[in-house]
Amino acid sequence: xxxxxxxxxxxxxxxxxxxxxxxxxxxxxxxxxxxxxxxxxxxxxxxxxxxxxxxxxxxxxxxxxxxxxxxxxxxxxxxxxxxxxxxxxxxxxxxxxxxxxxxxxxxxxxxx
Amino acid sequence: xxxxxxxxxxxxxxxxxxxxxxxxxxxxxxxxxxxxxxxxxxxxxxxxxxxxxxxxxxxxxxxxxxxxxxxxxxxxxxxxxxxxxxxxxxxxxxxxxxxxxxxxxxx
Numbered sequence: 001x002x003x004x005x006x007x008x009x010x011x012x013x014x015x016x017x018x019x020x021x022x023x024x025x026x027x028x029x030x031x032x033x034x035x036x037x038x039x040x041x042x043x044x045x046x047x048x049x050x051x052x053x054x055x056x057x058x059x060x061x062x063x064x065x066x067x068x069x070x071x072x073x074x075x076x077x078x079x080x081x082x083x084x085x086x087x088x089x090x091x092x093x094x095x096x097x098x099x100x101x102x103x104x105x106x107x108x109x110x111x112x
Numbered sequence: 113x114x115x116x117x118x119x120x121x122x123x124x125x126x127x128x129x130x131x132x133x134x135x136x137x138x139x140x141x142x143x144x145x146x147x148x149x150x151x152x153x154x155x156x157x158x159x160x161x162x163x164x165x166x167x168x169x170x171x172x173x174x175x176x177x178x179x180x181x182x183x184x185x186x187x188x189x190x191x192x193x194x195x196x197x198x199x200x201x202x203x204x205x206x207x208x209x210x211x212x213x214x215x216x217x218x219x
Contacts, residue, residue: 004155035209042199042209043156058206090155098144101207103155 004104013081021076023091032074036087081111116200121214130187134200137181149196190217
């Protein structure tokens with residue numbers, strides 16, 4: 001039972017490049033989330049999806065887009081990467097909005 | 113959603129109980145108290161949550177005051193593997209992770 005799987009685990013980009021971070025969960029959860037964590041700080045919510053086909057902005061959505069492809073998968077896209085987006089990105093899922101969230105191991109993204 | 117206040121760091125001797133406090137004076141009636149921890153740079157791990165009553169599971173106990181303005185997470189017998197950052201979160205619909213308490217368990 002893998003839980004929440006994120007790919008890739010590490011990535012280095014140049015400013016202006018685009019990329020998509022992938023997230024998949026095998027717990028049949030309805031809700032999925034993308035967070036970013038900067039050094040010495042807590043997690044900040046970028047986007048969330050309460051159910052398949054719906055997405056909503058979190059605290060820090062600027063510069064990102066998301067796709068809830070199906071119930072299992074929730075991807076995060078950086079269209080034109082900027083150094084300020086250097087961070088660790090975590091995906092999470094939960095049965096419902098108020099239920100415990102299960103996190104992946106993170107994607108460490110550096111933008112030069 | 114209510115915000116929380118936690119001490120930035122705490123130490124605890126191995127084998128002793130670790131008591132981590134959290135203030136959430138603006139909590140509203142339908143908001144839950146959640147606790148997570150993050151070891152090194154791994155993804156946060158769910159520990160426990162509650163609404164009004166005290167809760168206990170295999171990892172920890174959660175004590176919520178009667179007025180619900182504060183709570184305490186108790187790790188009954190701390191081990192070195194409990195060294196982590198502990199986040200107290202009060203939530204209606206969104207989880208706001210603050211900077212948490214960095215707990216160091218000392219041998």
